[in-house]
Amino acid sequence: MSAIHLTINGTPHTVDVDPQTSLLTLLREHLDLTGSKYGCGEGQCGACTVLIDGKAQRSCITRVGTVTQKQITTIEGLAAGEHLHPVQQAFLDVGAMQCAYCTSGMIMSAVALLKQNANPQAKDIVDFMDGNICRCGTYPRIVSAIQKAAAMMHASATSKGASR
Amino acid sequence: MNEESSNAIALEPERYELRAAPPYHFDLHRRDFFKFLGAGLVVISILKPALVAQESGGSRRGESLPTEIDAWLHIGENGRVTVYTGKVEIGQNIRTSLSQAVSEELSVPVDRIDLVMGDTQLTPFDMGTFGSRTTPTMNLQLRKVSSAARDVLINLAARQWNTDAQHLIAADGKVTDPRANRSIEYAALLKGQQLTASLPAEDPLIPSANWKVAGQSLPKVDGRDFVTGKHRYPSDQILPGMLYGKVLRPAAFDATLESIDTQKAEQMGATVVHDGNFVGVAAPTSEAASAALDAIHAEWKSDPQISNKELFDYLRKNTTEGKDPTGDGDRFDAGSVDQALASADHKLQQTYTVQYIAHVPLEPRAALAKWDGDQLTVWTGTQRPFGVRGQLAEAFHIPEDHVRVLMPDMGSGYGGKHTGETAIEAARLARAANRPVKVVWTREEEFTWAYFRPAGVIDVISGVRNDGTITAWEFHNYNSGSAGIRTYYEVPNQRIVFHPVKSPLRQGSYRALAATANHFARESHMDELAHEVKMDPLEFRLNNLKNVRLRAVFEAAAKQFGWPRKKSAGHGFGMGGGYEKLGNVATFAEVQVEKSGEVKVVRVVSAFECGAIVNPDGLRNQVAGSNVQGLGGALFEAIQFDNGRILNGRLSQYRVPRFSDVPAIETVLVDRKDLPSAGAGECPLIGLAPAIANAIFDATGVRLRALPLVPNGLKVS
Numbered sequence: 001m002s003a004i005h006l007t008i009n010g011t012p013h014t015v016d017v018d019p020q021t022s023l024l025t026l027l028r029e030h031l032d033l034t035g036s037k038y039g040c041g042e043g044q045c046g047a048c049t050v051l052i053d054g055k056a057q058r059s060c061i062t063r064v065g066t067v068t069q070k071q072i073t074t075i076e077g078l079a080a081g082e083h084l085h086p087v088q089q090a091f092l093d094v095g096a097m098q099c100a101y102c103t104s105g106m107i108m109s110a111v112a113l114l115k116q117n118a119n120p121q122a123k124d125i126v127d128f129m130d131g132n133i134c135r136c137g138t139y140p141r142i143v144s145a146i147q148k149a150a151a152m153m154h155a156s157a158t159s160k161g162a163s164r
Numbered sequence: 165m166n167e168e169s170s171n172a173i174a175l176e177p178e179r180y181e182l183r184a185a186p187p188y189h190f191d192l193h194r195r196d197f198f199k200f201l202g203a204g205l206v207v208i209s210i211l212k213p214a215l216v217a218q219e220s221g222g223s224r225r226g227e228s229l230p231t232e233i234d235a236w237l238h239i240g241e242n243g244r245v246t247v248y249t250g251k252v253e254i255g256q257n258i259r260t261s262l263s264q265a266v267s268e269e270l271s272v273p274v275d276r277i278d279l280v281m282g283d284t285q286l287t288p289f290d291m292g293t294f295g296s297r298t299t300p301t302m303n304l305q306l307r308k309v310s311s312a313a314r315d316v317l318i319n320l321a322a323r324q325w326n327t328d329a330q331h332l333i334a335a336d337g338k339v340t341d342p343r344a345n346r347s348i349e350y351a352a353l354l355k356g357q358q359l360t361a362s363l364p365a366e367d368p369l370i371p372s373a374n375w376k377v378a379g380q381s382l383p384k385v386d387g388r389d390f391v392t393g394k395h396r397y398p399s400d401q402i403l404p405g406m407l408y409g410k411v412l413r414p415a416a417f418d419a420t421l422e423s424i425d426t427q428k429a430e431q432m433g434a435t436v437v438h439d440g441n442f443v444g445v446a447a448p449t450s451e452a453a454s455a456a457l458d459a460i461h462a463e464w465k466s467d468p469q470i471s472n473k474e475l476f477d478y479l480r481k482n483t484t485e486g487k488d489p490t491g492d493g494d495r496f497d498a499g500s501v502d503q504a505l506a507s508a509d510h511k512l513q514q515t516y517t518v519q520y521i522a523h524v525p526l527e528p529r530a531a532l533a534k535w536d537g538d539q540l541t542v543w544t545g546t547q548r549p550f551g552v553r554g555q556l557a558e559a560f561h562i563p564e565d566h567v568r569v570l571m572p573d574m575g576s577g578y579g580g581k582h583t584g585e586t587a588i589e590a591a592r593l594a595r596a597a598n599r600p601v602k603v604v605w606t607r608e609e610e611f612t613w614a615y616f617r618p619a620g621v622i623d624v625i626s627g628v629r630n631d632g633t634i635t636a637w638e639f640h641n642y643n644s645g646s647a648g649i650r651t652y653y654e655v656p657n658q659r660i661v662f663h664p665v666k667s668p669l670r671q672g673s674y675r676a677l678a679a680t681a682n683h684f685a686r687e688s689h690m691d692e693l694a695h696e697v698k699m700d701p702l703e704f705r706l707n708n709l710k711n712v713r714l715r716a717v718f719e720a721a722a723k724q725f726g727w728p729r730k731k732s733a734g735h736g737f738g739m740g741g742g743y744e745k746l747g748n749v750a751t752f753a754e755v756q757v758e759k760s761g762e763v764k765v766v767r768v769v770s771a772f773e774c775g776a777i778v779n780p781d782g783l784r785n786q787v788a789g790s791n792v793q794g795l796g797g798a799l800f801e802a803i804q805f806d807n808g809r810i811l812n813g814r815l816s817q818y819r820v821p822r823f824s825d826v827p828a829i830e831t832v833l834v835d836r837k838d839l840p841s842a843g844a845g846e847c848p849l850i851g852l853a854p855a856i857a858n859a860i861f862d863a864t865g866v867r868l869r870a871l872p873l874v875p876n877g878l879k880v881s
Binding site: 018021025028029032033034035036037038039040041042044045047074075076078079084088089091092093095097098099100101102103104107125126127129130131132133134135136137138139140141142143 | 254255256257381383384387388390391392393394395396397399400402408449450451524525526527528573574575576578604606607781782785786788789790791792793795814815816820821822823824826829
């Protein structure tokens with residue numbers, strides 16, 4: 001055990017854990033941030049996806065000792081207060097979920113995708129998201145939701161630009 | 165396998181489970197309701213005797229005047245509506261569709277309605293959420309309850325205003341008197357009241373053609389909680405002072421413990437339980453629990469068991485007909501098959517097989533248990549909270565009313581969570597630790613110690629005339645199940661037999677269960693017969709089909725798909741369809757077969773009809789989702805096993821459909837407003853596998869008769 005310092009959703013945390021502990025375990029068990037889900041424990045399903053310095057990472061295979069200097073964002077830190085992130089809003093609008101257990105990870109991966117490609121084609125989305133499993137089979141709607149989010153973000157950026 | 169899970173096996177197979185649990189009789193005391201619900205109006209839904217037998221699986225035992233309740237609804241003094249149902253939300257979106265039904269009949273906005281689901285202390289007994297029964301039964305019951313409540317409210321207003329009820333209208337949570345231009349909120353009508361009503365036998369309902377809320381697409385009612393990570397699934401539940409539990413798994417199925425040393429684990433400070441074949445630990449973190457489990461040294465003994473290689477031979481040779489009083493098989497005979505076969509222009513005999521597949525619910529089994537004296541409370545993910553309550557009562561030798569099972573909306577089931585393994589494990593550890601304990605299975609545990617969709621062998625022997633009329637149909641299903649075994653094609657001479665088998669692997673319910681295998685065999689065979697008599701497969705089917713609803717979906721899907729399609733190199737087109745769980749589906753598929761042998765499903769068109777549609781958007785999601793999930797079992801999913809061990813029990817080894825597997829999916833909904841609404845979680849799955857197999861044949865001339873069809877790509881000889 002040792003004191004580990006982490007910044008999660010903008011808030012610094014100090015926790016007393018083994019640096020080998022998985023980030024997912026730390027989030028869920030030590031910080032009660034249960035929005036990130038366990039699905040496979042081997043980085044195959046994407047349900048545990050979080051952003052580490054803006055990049056989508058599988059928290060179940062990430063050791064906490066390796067992310068002490070980094071900015072970690074979980075699904076709980078995505079909305080600005082009551083104001084949902086456009087990807088969250090688009091998933092709601094499109095109904096891109098059934099049991100929704102995969103939804104947190106899908107949204108986090110999609111946010112990472114849109115950071116690096118603001119206008120992804122369907123094929124780009126499929127390629128980027130292929131590591132996220134939705135066993136209920138909601139994939140077509142998730143693709144639509146990501147495209148919708150891209151459009152919303154584009155519209156918002158344009159209107160902000162126009163107002164300057 | 166530990167003793168608890170062995171006990172559970174008898175409950176699993178779908179054909180048995182409807183008779184499995186004894187009916188539960190709820191004693192109703194008016195005062196109790198208001199004590200825990202608060203003042204207002206309570207309307208109780210009582211199942212009709214015929215429905216009781218169907219839903220609870222048997223007739224009542226002896227007592228006079230038991231109250232067979234399946235739901236109730238409470239409207240409080242604040243105008244909020246709370247509905248209590250034993251059904252559970254597992255991703256099929258019934259929290260939303262049932263809210264719509266209540267909203268419609270009660271004339272109350274959806275956001276004023278709360279559903280309490282699957283809490284054995286608060287909701288009436290329910291057999292479980294499976295078999296696509298929620299929409300045809302619970303939806304209807306809740307509509308009736310809501311309609312009755314609306315009548316009570318209108319009559320209250322009529323009395324208050326001293327006017328005739330027939331002039332009053334209920335809308336938007338108010339009763340309005342248009343002639344006198346006055347209205348009153350439901351809440352105001354119920355101030356200080358303690359009213360009960362039970363459901364009139366035949367309360368007039370709003371005809372589906374006049375639905376305003378039901379019949380419309382409505383987003384998931386609590387969707388915001390899911391996109392923000394706020395919703396707590398069973399595996400997210402916590403209690404103060406809670407420990408994490410882990411269970412030692414045997415080295416093979418049915419292994420017995422030879423020797424065990426738990427000293428090290430105990431020295432590490434973990435709670436260790438060794439009770440018969442059950443060995444488990446509990447510790448303050450899941451990592452400490454895993455470490456303690458790893459420190460246990462155990463030796464197991466098991467008998468040699470078969471592998472996939474011997475599976476189909478084994479299934480044929482190990483039927484239990486006549487040996488097992490509950491497994492007496494299903495049989496249907498008509499005319500004389502043997503004579504018809506002898507005189508047929510063409511005779512065809514083929515064998516079709518399906519492998520065991522896993523449900524892979526993304527949330528594995530999970531439970532949090534706590535004891536207060538001899539009172540047990542468990543939060544767990546299950547499709548049968550009341551069934552799990554029974555299992556817990558049995559395992560701990562306590563009365564059922566000492567057990568409360570709560571089912572938070574969970575990370576799916578697909579028929580795979582009918583049993584209460586983690587509930588029992590967590591409760592056993594919690595009793596020893598004297599603290600709440602949570603057990604969440606790993607993916608490997610979920611793959612290995614849950615249960616599978618049954619594997620099966622199906623033999624079809626048929627006779628057909630040159631003009632395309634089927635004259636003889638003989639169909640034998642070994643083990644995979646009897647759902648959907650009967651043919652809907654018009655054949656005068658039939659022999660259809662289900663042969664139960666003692667399965668080498670633990671098996672149970674699955675989304676569309678046996679209907680997938682039976683439709684795969686039947687609809688593949690139909691294509692083979694069409695080929696035999698050189699007829700177009702659609703024409704051949706319609707030639708032998710009178711069922712109007714099924715014809716309608718075949719015709720609708722064919723139109724959307726553009727059947728018949730012009731041949732192009734490497735592409736093939738096929739169809740499959742049928743009915744199951746009161747729904748009708750026809751699915752057309754286009755495949756592309758690469759020179760490498762890789763098979764890509766390019767396009768899928770399904771026409772689906774399940775009576776009057778309750779929520780078109782939710783329905784499209786179910787139909788498309790069925791086709792995506794069905795791709796796995798059709799193309800590549802199969803459990804590999806050998807000598808009591810699962811060989812591919814990880815997501816890195818067991819392939820499930822991903823984004824890149826998904827074809828263009830088009831759904832045609834046939835809305836039959838004149839027919840009662842049926843469920844849609846299962847039926848849409850059944851047409852896909854045969855449609856793909858038939859399309860592969862069309863593309864390559866290779867006939868595949870085993871599911872999965874192309875686990876390693878197509879080997880064209």
